[in-house]
Amino acid sequence: MSAVQNPVEIARERPKRSPRRTRYRLRVAAVAVCLTLMCFLAGAVAARVYHGRLLVLLVAGAALGAFAIGFALRNRPAFLAPSASLLGLAGYLLGAIALTADGADPLPVTVVDALVNAVPRTLTALIPVEPAPDTVVVPVFLTWLAATLACEFAIRYGRTLLGCLPPTLLYAAGLYLVGPNADGGTWSALAFCVLAAAALAVTAAPPERRPDRDAVVDGPAPSKAPALMGAVITTCVLLAAVAVLGPAAARFVTASPGDPREYVEPPQLTDIDLNPLVRIAAWSKYPDQELFEADTSGDSWMRLAVLTEYDGTTWQAAGDFRTAGTVIPGSGEANFSADVEIIGLGGKLVPAAADPATVTDLPIAVNLTTRCLLTPDGLATGSTYHVESALVTADPAAAETARPDLSDAGTVAVPPATPEIMATIADYVRTTYDTPYERAQGLADFLAQHYAYNPEAPSGHDLPALGFFLGSPADAGGQRGTSEHFAAAYAVIARLIGLPSRVVVGFEVPGGSSTVTAAQGSAWPEIAFEGVGWVRFDPMPPPDAVPVPPEDTLEQMEEETPSPEEDSGGGGEAEDFNDESLEQDGDFNEELGREAGGIPVWAWYALAAVLVACVPLVLKARRALRRRRRLTRGGPAERVAGAWAEVLAAAARAGVKVPDHANAEESAARLSTLEADIGPLPRLVNAAAFAPQAVSEEDAVAAAAIASEYPRTIRQQVKRWKRFLT
Structure with a gap:
């Protein structure tokens, strides 16, 4: 029986741990940590368009779990690590799906649905995306896959540069998924680059054998100071270049990143x-x-x-x-x-x-x-x-004094070839009411008073159908319709008036528990007002109401409404300078002579000649005073509007008349036939009409200069008799 060995002797017989091997293991651990953090940062890029922090935690767990499995099995047979990683991925995905599921469906059904629809629903989900089973599968799966490949390349086979490729591709995929819907994430990109540089720096002098725990390094340790110093210097130079040249290079980038959601077909309607x-x-x-x-x-x-x-x-x-x-x-x-x-x-x-x-x-x-x-x-x-x-x-109450919201051009677009009856009703409403809200309510009242509800009316809201509904006699089937006809006709006529409109289909539902029937379904129009939003209007007639034929009201309007020249008081520069007293018959002078008693007839002739000669002077003086009033009185917006009225009046004298319902762009197109530049006046007119507070004193002065110069520019295009008389 041998003697018991001394503990000191046992300790001496144990092999001493090589400092070089310890450094080697620390270097492998450092590479694993850097690559794990890189996979986490790459997977977290997609979280910028997700709601909350749940996806960040899920991708962090996926990166850590995948790398832990690969690192623990780095010295085992090559097939074992991928197999274990696959099982780990399945379990982790199942846990992520269960964590984000709402419990409405059984878990197997939720899992199958999430796996089948993961890609299209991730790309079509509304931003910010809510973490759900079908929206977390793709980021978690890609993060796990990137971490597994990075561990195999860098830890098992010692190819650190190749191991940086999977997280880099994952980072690029995350940027593509985010698209233009989030910030660039400068700090996370910088951290990603620093981690990659650190992983490469610590392996600047790789061992000659594969990086496992049993690696034996023979011979004298090679000097790795020059390589390590070179890696540090290169990293510092790259970081400095990014810090200095990055902002300058960003100024040359004018295009926005592409959004992959544009290439995915959204849910389709029946x-x-x-x-x-x-x-x-x-x-x-x-x-x-x-x-x-x-x-x-x-x-x-x-x-x-x-x-x-x-x-x-x-x-x-x-x-x-x-x-x-x-x-x-x-x-x-x-x-x-x-x-x-x-x-x-x-x-x-x-x-x-x-x-x-x-x-x-x-x-x-x-x-x-x-x-x-x-x-x-x-x-x-x-x-x-x-x-x-x-x-x-x-x-x-706020809508009654608000301006129409014209920010969306699509809500005021009018299709071509609108029926004449629509323009007639629009003119009636525009003439009868003053403010936008009054016109919107007046249009609803007009339709409710002059048209009737008929549940048997055939469906149709194209322009011919609406023209038949509005303009055909009642005995021929017109002037009767459902809420479809009332809402659609209202919305089109409102746009002719200049009011932004839309049509809503829905149901009037009372509070509490009830069964909603088809009788509660209807369509109604809405008008947008600045600072108020969309306001609902009801053009439907009351039950059992007897409609007034619309032609009676419209014909009466045509009889009572003065012509554009009379209504504008000469604003169209077509002044009526013929005094009615001068249009009497030939016995006018004889009657004056008889009434005056002793005044000679020739004196009356002379007086009449003087009066006729003074008419052009009076009209010219009147026009000059009106121009001065329009261009000098009121605020900047009012003076811009006055300058526009002067330009339209001058154009009317030259034979180019602009309809009252034309907007500034349409008016400018008509005025272009005179070949005279009106500069930025149409833009200033729109600003004066819809944003008067934005019109400055300089704008008013510029508009006045244009209005003063415009009549002189087109003077040769005005007929001579008009130039002489007016």
Whole structure:
């Protein structure tokens, strides 16, 4: 039996740990840490367009988990690490899906749906994207894959430069996914570059054998000071170049990054949803049809569609639908709720009060322009959902004094070849009422008083159909229609007046629990006012009202309304300088002679000649005083408007008359036939009309100079007798 060894001797017999091997292991650990952080930063790029911080935590866990598995199995057979990483990815994705699921569907169904629809829903989701099973799968999967490849290349095979490639590609993919919808993330990009440089620097003198824990390095340790010093210097130079040249290079970049969402087809509408106005006719004929049950917290108008674009044939909604989660960004604080169960309402459009803030129990897409809702799978009997909205309310008192909101040109665009009856009604409303709100309400009153509701009226809201509705006699089927005809006709005529309009299709839903039928479905017009928003107007006639034939009111208007020359008081420069007293018969002088008794007849002839000779002088003096009044009195906006009136008056003297309903651009196009420059006057006129506070004193002086020079420029184009007399 051998003697027991001394512990000191046992310690002496143990192999001493090589300092070189320790440094080697520290270097491998440093590379692993740098690459793990690089994968995390690359995966977190996509989180810039996501709501909250949940995706950041998920990609951080994916980068750490994938690298931990690869690092732990770096010395095992090559097939073992990828297999274990695949199992880890499956488990991690299952946990991420379960964490973000709402529990509405069984977990297997949610997993399959998320995996199948991950890519298209990630690209079509409304920004900021809500973390959901189908929107977190792609970032988590790519982060895990990048970390696994980076660990294999850099740790197992000792190729650090090749190991930096997967996180770099992931970073580029994240930037492409974000597109122009977030900031550039300068600091994260700089940190990513520093980590890559650090990973390369610590492996500047790689071992001759593969980097595993049993690597044996023989021979004297090579000097790695020059290589390490070179890596540090190179990194510092690159960072300095980025700091100095980066801002300068950014000034030369004028193009915005491409958005991949533009290449993904958004959720598609069915035929009945593309033109929802056609539903009105069916609802009017079958008013007892049950559409859905609603339990609401108060009375509301639940919108189905908002239509802003009209091409003369159909009204359509502007913008595309984007997939959204339960939270719809851009809405205020919810103060209204509704629980809805579908009965007979078909299509994909989802009823909701404006503006919806949250929707649960139903997959939703949101129109980016109108904020209406759509469900990609379509509504079916028994479908239920809960919607909370931030009710949009307009202040009628503020609208009465507000200007029309002309910020969106699409809401005032009028298709060509509008029926003459529409222009006639627009002229009547424009002549009868003064303010924009009065005209909007006056138009609604005109339609309600002169037209009747007929549930049997055939569907149609193209220009010929609206012309028939407005202008055909009642005994021929005209002047009768549904809310489709009233709303569509109102919106087109409002645009002729200069009011931005749109058509809304929806339902009037009382508070509490009720069954919404087709009788509650209708269409109504809305007008946009600055600082107020969209205001609803009702052009529908009261029940059992007897309409007044519209031709009676319009013909009376034509008889009472003076001609443009008389109405403007010479504003069109077509002054009536013929005194009625000068248009008597030939016995005028004899009658004067008899009344005067002893005054000679020749004196009256001389007086009449003097008076006639003074008419041109009086008219010229009147025109000069009017010009001075227009160009010198009032604020800058009023003087710009006066200068515009002077230009139009001068053009009228030259034979170019501009209709009253023409806007500044249309008027400028007509004035261009005179070949005289009016400079920036049309732009100043628009500013004076719609933003008078933006017109400065310099603008008014420039407009006055143009108005003063314009008559002299076109003087030769005015007929001689007009130049002499006026």
